[in-house]
Amino acid sequence: MKFLSLVLRSLFRSKRRTVLTVLSLAVSVFLIALLQSLLGTMDSLTVSGGSGTRLVVQDKASFTNVIPQSYANFLRSQPEIENFTAFQWFGGEYQDPRNFFANFAVEPETYLDVYREECNLPSIPPGQVRDFKRDGNACIVGQELADRFGWKLGDVVPLRSSIFNITLRLNVRIIFKGKRKSDEMYLAFNIRQLQEAVPWMKGRVGAFTVRARNAADIPRLCDRIDRNFANSAQETLSITENAFNLNMMKMLGDYSTMVHSITGAVLMAILIVTANTMAMAIRERTTQISTMRALGFRSSQILSLLMAEGLLLSLMGSGLGIVMAILAADVAAKVGGSILPWMADFIITGETLLLCVLITLALGLLSTFAPAYRASRRPITDGLRAL
């Protein structure tokens, strides 16, 4: 502790340089924390409550193509299938194109059961479930989405789709509270509404989500379904729901490699900045270090003092960067969540924070060790001559 003052004073010997280095470290840590959290949040989207036992049956060529609703007959005959529901992406806008959120046409009779974990079915009052199934214009919305637009039960929500060029007027019959905020950022309504309003959708659906009785049955089921519709007018592709979600995310590009590449580049940049700062800070104190060694400081003590400076510098940058990232994540979740539902779950996790701290500690050690070691071993008489 008696050397702490010396370490701090030495660290702030050149205040401007130290502040600028801390800021550059903070910005880098901020970027790393945000990028890694973004990656974590996106990866978590591929897995949700019941996704382990669900598979998606879609058109083999593209999930944007529709498939016959009659394929349900085959699905119904499979003993390994517990339940299934049809769905179709609607792409509706509420009042303004900027008010974008996820919305689907689904089969109300089976939808709640297939997605019981996501919509937290046991918590929905039976009366609301009944209304949702009975009312042909009914829709179910998540709490977060309802809060965003101020919707209440019984409200009428006009939804305009530029894909189908129609406007539907939907009655809010269920407002559910999910386990994750991103689960509460969508709306689902009766697919029959869409099929009645759009002639070419009659007897067609975008895809089926199938809930298997056991996760172990899924590979066999996928194989059997696809073999059954092979060589038909519309062949199918059956994949696990997690794989389906992953495919959707991959439409954004190979985001994982992209994020890791940016993180790597940022890390390299901080390493160079910190190493340069520490090398300069140590080099310009050659005489001072030799004087301290002449006074009796051991090489190991000098090395420890210089390493402490480097670590402190890194930790200050890391701390500031983490605070900035936490604040930014909060804002991103609030603002971004209204545009991209999955952003509502965006947080900086404990693991990411730990990763940032460990990375900066490693950077501090790496960037300081070489110049500090050299300075602590340099012959005292050489150092005293270096003015």
Added chain:
Amino acid sequence: MAAPEVTVRLKGLAKSYWRGSLEIPVLTGIDLEIPKGGYYALMGPSGSGKTTLLNLIAGIDRPTGGELEVCGHALNALDDDELAGWRSRNVGFIFQNYNLIPVLDAFENVELPLLLSDMSRGERRDRVERALRLVNLTDRMRNYPRQLSGGQEQRVAIARAIVHDPELLVADEPTGALDARNAEEALVLLEHLNQELGKTIVLVTHDPKAAQHARFQIHLEKGVLDRTIEVHDRPGLPRIPGGGA
């Protein structure tokens, strides 16, 4: 009559540097004894080996030959860490350019050698205040080196050199960066430390006036001890300007 205690004993001391395979001797066959409480000035032309000899005596450089015993320790036998510990207990350094730590104030600069000891904060404070009183700088103890004049900086450096009560003080051109008045003050201070506190002082200087304050002048010539002269007409010991001990 008992033989006087010896602080520095050199026997056949040699130091060479190597440039590739070429050996460049700097000091050769130095035999010297400096008694405890002695005040010796090392003199000679540039390149004669004065500073190298001082560095060897102070334990911040290693000889390539001969024996080197200082303050009762054979320095050749000590490893780097032991040598550092030995310096922290036995040697006080005074440099031409003061070599104060710019981010520490006068008090903290003087306290620096004591941080290596087990002293409590209170003990350290007492020692530092005493040392600063001795050099008459108690009123500037919270000033940083940049806020002090050259003379004051050198007095802080002298306080740092004596704060841990070493037996030996080594000074390399301590007046080289000072004007005549401040140089004289620094020399008077060193003389007080020698005469009143009994410190052994080895001083390197080009300045004959500064050497005149020592009791003996050792002349080096091309790395060889040329002659030792006892100084008979030393100036009297005036009172330290502004107070002091």
